Amino acid sequence: MDAVALEERAATLAKRSIKRESKLQALDLAIRMMDLTTLEGQDTPGKVAALCAKAMRPDPVDSTVPAVAAVCLYPNLVEGAKERLAGSGVKVASVATAFPSGQLPTKLKVAETRAAVELGADEVDMVIDRGAFHSGRYSKVYDEIVQVKEACGDAHLKVILETGELGTYDNVRRASLLAIAAGADFIKTSTGKINPAATLPVTLCMMEVVRDVYHETGRKVGIKPAGGIRASKQAVQYLVTLYETLGSEWMTPDLFRFGASSLLNDVLMQIRKEKTGRYQSGDYFTID
Amino acid sequence: MAQLEKRASSAPAPLEWEYAPAPEARDIVEIRERYGLFVGGEEMEPRSSEWFESISPSTEESLFEVALAGAEDVDLAVSSARGAFEDGWAKLAPSERAKYLFRIARIIQERSRELAVAESLDGGKPIRESRDVDLPLAAAHFFYYAGWADKLEYAYPNRTPRPLGVAAQIIPWNFPLLMLSWKIAPALACGNTVVLKPAETTPLTALIFADICRQAELPPGVVNIVTGDGTTGGHLVRHDGIDKLAFTGSTEVGKLIMRELAGRDVRLTLELGGKAANIVFDDAALDQAVEGIVNGIYFNQGHVCCAGSRLLVQESICEPLLEKLKRRMSTLRVGDPLDKNTDVGAINSKAQLDRIT
Numbered sequence: 001m002d003a004v005a006l007e008e009r010a011a012t013l014a015k016r017s018i019k020r021e022s023k024l025q026a027l028d029l030a031i032r033m034m035d036l037t038t039l040e041g042q043d044t045p046g047k048v049a050a051l052c053a054k055a056m057r058p059d060p061v062d063s064t065v066p067a068v069a070a071v072c073l074y075p076n077l078v079e080g081a082k083e084r085l086a087g088s089g090v091k092v093a094s095v096a097t098a099f100p101s102g103q104l105p106t107k108l109k110v111a112e113t114r115a116a117v118e119l120g121a122d123e124v125d126m127v128i129d130r131g132a133f134h135s136g137r138y139s140k141v142y143d144e145i146v147q148v149k150e151a152c153g154d155a156h157l158k159v160i161l162e163t164g165e166l167g168t169y170d171n172v173r174r175a176s177l178l179a180i181a182a183g184a185d186f187i188k189t190s191t192g193k194i195n196p197a198a199t200l201p202v203t204l205c206m207m208e209v210v211r212d213v214y215h216e217t218g219r220k221v222g223i224k225p226a227g228g229i230r231a232s233k234q235a236v237q238y239l240v241t242l243y244e245t246l247g248s249e250w251m252t253p254d255l256f257r258f259g260a261s262s263l264l265n266d267v268l269m270q271i272r273k274e275k276t277g278r279y280q281s282g283d284y285f286t287i288d
Numbered sequence: 289m290a291q292l293e294k295r296a297s298s299a300p301a302p303l304e305w306e307y308a309p310a311p312e313a314r315d316i317v318e319i320r321e322r323y324g325l326f327v328g329g330e331e332m333e334p335r336s337s338e339w340f341e342s343i344s345p346s347t348e349e350s351l352f353e354v355a356l357a358g359a360e361d362v363d364l365a366v367s368s369a370r371g372a373f374e375d376g377w378a379k380l381a382p383s384e385r386a387k388y389l390f391r392i393a394r395i396i397q398e399r400s401r402e403l404a405v406a407e408s409l410d411g412g413k414p415i416r417e418s419r420d421v422d423l424p425l426a427a428a429h430f431f432y433y434a435g436w437a438d439k440l441e442y443a444y445p446n447r448t449p450r451p452l453g454v455a456a457q458i459i460p461w462n463f464p465l466l467m468l469s470w471k472i473a474p475a476l477a478c479g480n481t482v483v484l485k486p487a488e489t490t491p492l493t494a495l496i497f498a499d500i501c502r503q504a505e506l507p508p509g510v511v512n513i514v515t516g517d518g519t520t521g522g523h524l525v526r527h528d529g530i531d532k533l534a535f536t537g538s539t540e541v542g543k544l545i546m547r548e549l550a551g552r553d554v555r556l557t558l559e560l561g562g563k564a565a566n567i568v569f570d571d572a573a574l575d576q577a578v579e580g581i582v583n584g585i586y587f588n589q590g591h592v593c594c595a596g597s598r599l600l601v602q603e604s605i606c607e608p609l610l611e612k613l614k615r616r617m618s619t620l621r622v623g624d625p626l627d628k629n630t631d632v633g634a635i636n637s638k639a640q641l642d643r644i645t
Contacts, residue, residue, distance in 0.1 A: 001576065002572075002576035005576035006576055008579070016628075017307075017310035017628035018310075019308045019310050020308045022305060022306060023308070026305070208575045239305075243305055244619045248304050248305060251302045
């Protein structure tokens with residue numbers, strides 16, 4: 001990877017000017033691609049209930065606003081969310097494998113994954129073992145993903161690379177290939193617990209891997225930037241990058257997700273602004 | 289709930305996305321019907337009484353009429369430059385000259401949107417490039433050379449740098465304002481005065497620059513701008529009142545100029561065309577190499593003196609590289625130069641289009 005050219009390309013794509021109907025389309029799609037996330041020690045069943053309600057009907061006064069793709073939670077909260085979301089089409093994603101550090105014995109990670117799936121998770125967001133990666137034990141990273149994938153059964157597996165800890169774009173590329181080879185359905189940038197989380201260049205780097213894999217093998221892998229995407233403008237920049245890197249085939253929640261918590265409200269505000277011509281105060285949107 | 293279920297059951301179809309037009313507003317530039325020559329700090333009707341049209345290459349619309357300077361006009365411009373040189377510009381304290389250049393740099397920054405739109409309208413380059421490349425660089429050149437004006441003695445220890453006199457400068461159409469800055473800023477910083485001839489197809493930003501000189505209260509005659517075609521350039525080259533000639537443009541014309549100046553006491557700088565090669569080896573980061581190739585050849589529609597018009601690739605990666613390159617090229621957005629999402633704007637003129645197609 002060449003960092004200068006990669007970052008320059010990302011900066012150029014970020015300058016695209018997306019207006020009017022194309023902006024509305026992008027914002028609508030951004031919601032349909034969103035994994036509405038809460039990953040806090042203080043999460044309660046009540047908070048999750050509120051989150052689920054918001055996931056299904058993000059804007060209570062505008063029924064044309066679509067539901068999000070999924071909610072993303074800790075395993076303990078999966079069961080409650082599953083009940084709330086039954087029949088809505090909104091998926092439940094659970095983090096697993098000793099999120100966010102990944103520093104647990106493999107068998108416990110596999111057991112955690114199995115438990116999350118048994119509790120009803122449709123999707124599993126696992127973290128790779130960065131300690132193993134950095135010490136050159138790539139086969140351990142690989143084997144672990146293979147085992148977790150097996151434990152997932154029918155659940156979709158997203159593999160979090162935690163790019164903020166990988167140091168270089170070359171490492172991001174290597175980790176992406178490793179995860180895809182081991183069976184990842186999605187590769188995901190970050191846990192959201194480390195700074196920097198998702199950035200446009202890092203996501204572009206992962207998209208290029210996905211594109212290479214698609215051209216080599218015909219297999220389509222999804223991408224999920226997560227963490228730090230708070231503004232509609234950023235979301236649109238990611239969609240532009242996706243569109244110009246992987247094309248319209250990837251412009252679907254099946255192949256692209258945003259991991260975000262506060263992004264949704266900003267998107268709702270922007271949609272309302274585009275539709276009414278006026279900015280609303282943040283007070284008119286629910287906090288959770 | 290029924291509504292939600294309905295939504296969930298329909299499989300998400302990928303979005304066929306189109307970017308809505310995002311044109312930069314063009315009313316920021318006030319284009320007059322007619323522009324005369326800029327000589328001695330004032331606008332002047334051409335003695336030649338000849339005018340020609342400046343055409344926007346993207347729409348072929350006629351933008352304005354501009355003077356075609358004849359021999360007499362060029363003579364007036366050169367004597368005006370000579371007068372300004374002798375009347376004090378050369379003797380002005382370097383730090384004072386620097387003040388004028390700093391002032392011009394700041395005005396370019398202040399009027400950068402206007403200049404960027406004018407550049408794209410008159411020359412066809414995408415607004416993305418005139419806004420993000422040409423204008424910031426043009427201002428930066430004036431700032432840079434302003435800083436040099438009072439430091440020349442330190443650059444050449446034990447020598448006394450002194451101005452040459454009147455610099456005749458002929459510039460091309462690919463980076464009209466940037467080329468102007470490249471030529472005018474160092475000449476003024478060193479205490480010379482200037483007669484500049486912008487390219488026939490792209491005089492607009494030079495004419496706005498004339499206004500900037502007035503706005504900066506630059507002493508009359510320090511910068512003179514004579515518009516016209518090749519014949520005007522010929523008059524300037526042949527004029528015996530010039531001390532220096534700087535030309536950026538075609539190798540063909542460069543040779544003519546060199547012949548013309550042979551045996552004359554006129555210093556010469558030529559910056560001529562040359563096409564460059566991209567060389568890609570198998571250990572390159574391919575996706576980024578593709579970016580380099582695309583920037584090398586499509587930046588400014590390829591209107592670049594060092595454009596990477598040749599591609600040499602190691603055999604083992606030839607196929608994947610070409611595939612990536614083709615895919616990347618299919619994403620280039622060709623269109624209205626004033627649209628903020630346009631990557632490739634208009635070829636500079638009908639004549640140039642005919643030449644390359």
